[in-house]
Amino acid sequence: MMGQLYLALLLLLPLAVGLDFSYHHTQEMEAFLKEVHRSHPDNTHLYSIGKSVEGRDLWVLALGRFPTQHTIGIPEFKYVANMHGDESVGRELMLHLIEFLVTSDEHDPVITRLLNSTRIHILPSINPDGFEATTQFDCFPPYGRYNANMQDLNRNFPDPFNSNNATVQPETQAVMNWIKNEMFVLSANLHGGSLVASYPFDNGNSVTITSDAISRTLDNDVFMHLARTYASNHAIMHKGTPCHNEDAFPEGITNGYAWYRLKGGMQDYNYIWGQCFEITLELSCCQYPPKEELPSFWNDNKMALIEYIKQVHLGVKGRVLDKHGTPIPDVIVEATGRQHVCPYKTHRNGEYYLLLLPGSYKLNATIPGFLSLLHDVYIPNGTANFSALQHDFVFPTEKPGRREMASCPMKPLYSLDYHKNTSATLKPTVNTLIFIYILYEVFR
Known part of the structure; x- marks a missing residue:
């Protein structure tokens, strides 16, 4: 009994002093999300979209003036992180973004207007099983990329160009149902292992591939703008500095197909079947950097994360x-x-x-x-x-x-x-x- 009480107090300790910069495992992440919702019940809504292979909840925190349900005229936005369990920076950035939004509301005029006009959904970890399997702190950990069935979730969605025979995983199905049931307009998927904003298409064929070797959507101008918005507001991404042995990315952006061809990716699925524009954000050269580097990642990305959400108000809406x-x-x-x-x-x-x-x-x-x-x-x-x-x-x-x-x-x-x-x-x-x-x- 005393051991359980100690664990509960330990999990809640960071909340009393502010979210710490460390890697938060499932129990800690759940405790943080539940405490945020308890402390801010009027402008947050905590819900699960399903469970992982090993039975862990896929928690989403929605933020806004009407967090529990869609409101006519208020666009829906989402961030999804930790799709590859060993790519851990995005997971922690999402927790710090949540803390920043709820503590800045009614104090920062930009954040207040953003929450007045937008319903923001944050899924810190789509692959909690993979994260828990990542036991070795390393730039490129040997375990944790895949879910518990050893499937790459970013190769597991229906593909608009090729038949994808992969068995749909519980995490993938949960996200597909989520997209179907909500009305998402804009999204970003947070990864690690490089430093670039990548936009659709990730796959292609003779219908979409152009002479400059990109796979172009009809909304290519919008997608390039979205990628540039994030990269230009990031502290260093816009410089196009390569990681490892990669080529440089001019302006810090790339077409997904031009970088490397990917079948069954989530961003193409969002655009084709979800009526939702999504880009992929590669946020760290190392997939699992030391926790001491997390404050600098937050400082590098904070402005870009906010400016990107604002892009949900581009264009036209109506009935x-x-x-x-x-x-x-x-x-x-x-x-x-x-x-x-x-x-x-x-x-x-x-x-x-x-x-x-x-x-x-x-x-x-x-x-x-x-x-x-x-x-x-x-x-x-x-x-x-x-x-x-x-x-x-x-x-x-x-x-x-x-x-x-x-x-x-x-x-x-x-x-x-x-x-x-x-x-x-x-x-x-x-x-x-x-x-x-x-x-x-x-x-x-």
């Missing part, structure tokens, strides 16, 4: 409604020239979010097989005001009943034939408009 103001789900809303292979659709409450750089765009809202609306918009830089441009679409009809749905097969997506098929998804709506116009002329 799609019928003439009675009823929200319409599953409406495709995309900028002309940026039609995604898996169409980006409104959610159950008719909401949409599109990350776009400032400029003029044509937005197309399409009810598949029924009707389209095309609007010209000018998008300012919403990060300055912590809010993307608000732009709603109102269809001059009743909310349609059963109708053709925009589908997205699971694998693989990127083939020339599939692009031919998806490029035609808007054509029926054009024909429908012509038909409606003819009926109007005949019967008016």
Whole structure:
């Protein structure tokens, strides 16, 4: 009994004096997260998205003015760390970020506005089993990269270019369900072993690979901006200084495929199936550096972590409604020239979010097989005001009943034939408009 009491007091000790700079194992991390939620119940929400192979909870702390559930107009952001269990810096940075956010709220005007306008989800460890298996402090530990089934979680997601025959792991499935159930707009995945911000695609084929050997998304300008935002606000990442025997990274950024090809990665999955822009942040040349170096890692990354969250307010957001103001789900809303292979659709409450750089765009809202609306918009830089441009679409009809749905097969997506098929998804709506116009002329 006394031993258990001593352990409980030991776990809570850092909370009384502030989070210490050391590596926090599962019990310590759980105690910290629970104490943060206990101390800040109004602006935090602690929940588990599932369990690891060995039964450890995958804890997430959500922060914001409405932390327990989605609020219309408030974008959802996430940080995910410790995907490879031996890449430990990101795990500790997430705990210190949580402490910084809750202690700065109502004191720092930037953090206060950020929490007023954003729901932030932080998953400090997606691979707690791997972290616990990393017993040797080393630049590149011999154990801990994989989960308890010896699977690399960043090779375990469905891949848009190649069939991925890997058995989906519990941790992977938990994240896929999490992405499906929330409405994430922007994300970053924290790794170690290099110092660079990497952006999609990680994989590719003849449809996406360009002459300069990158695998380009239709939102390449946005992804490069996101990577540059993090790198330029990092103390040294923007210098492009290589680690070990790597090539230098100009501006501290790289296209994932141009660096090395990766099948089954999480950032490609987020972009294709989650309607969420994600980049990968490599934050340390050593995967498991000495704990004495953690304060300098926090100082190097603190500003970049905050500035990156603010980018969730880029672009445009809004709702799609019928003439009675009823929200319409599953409406495709995309900028002309940026039609995604898996169409980006409104959610159950008719909401949409599109990350776009400032400029003029044509937005197309399409009810598949029924009707389209095309609007010209000018998008300012919403990060300055912590809010993307608000732009709603109102269809001059009743909310349609059963109708053709925009589908997205699971694998693989990127083939020339599939692009031919998806490029035609808007054509029926054009024909429908012509038909409606003819009926109007005949019967008016």
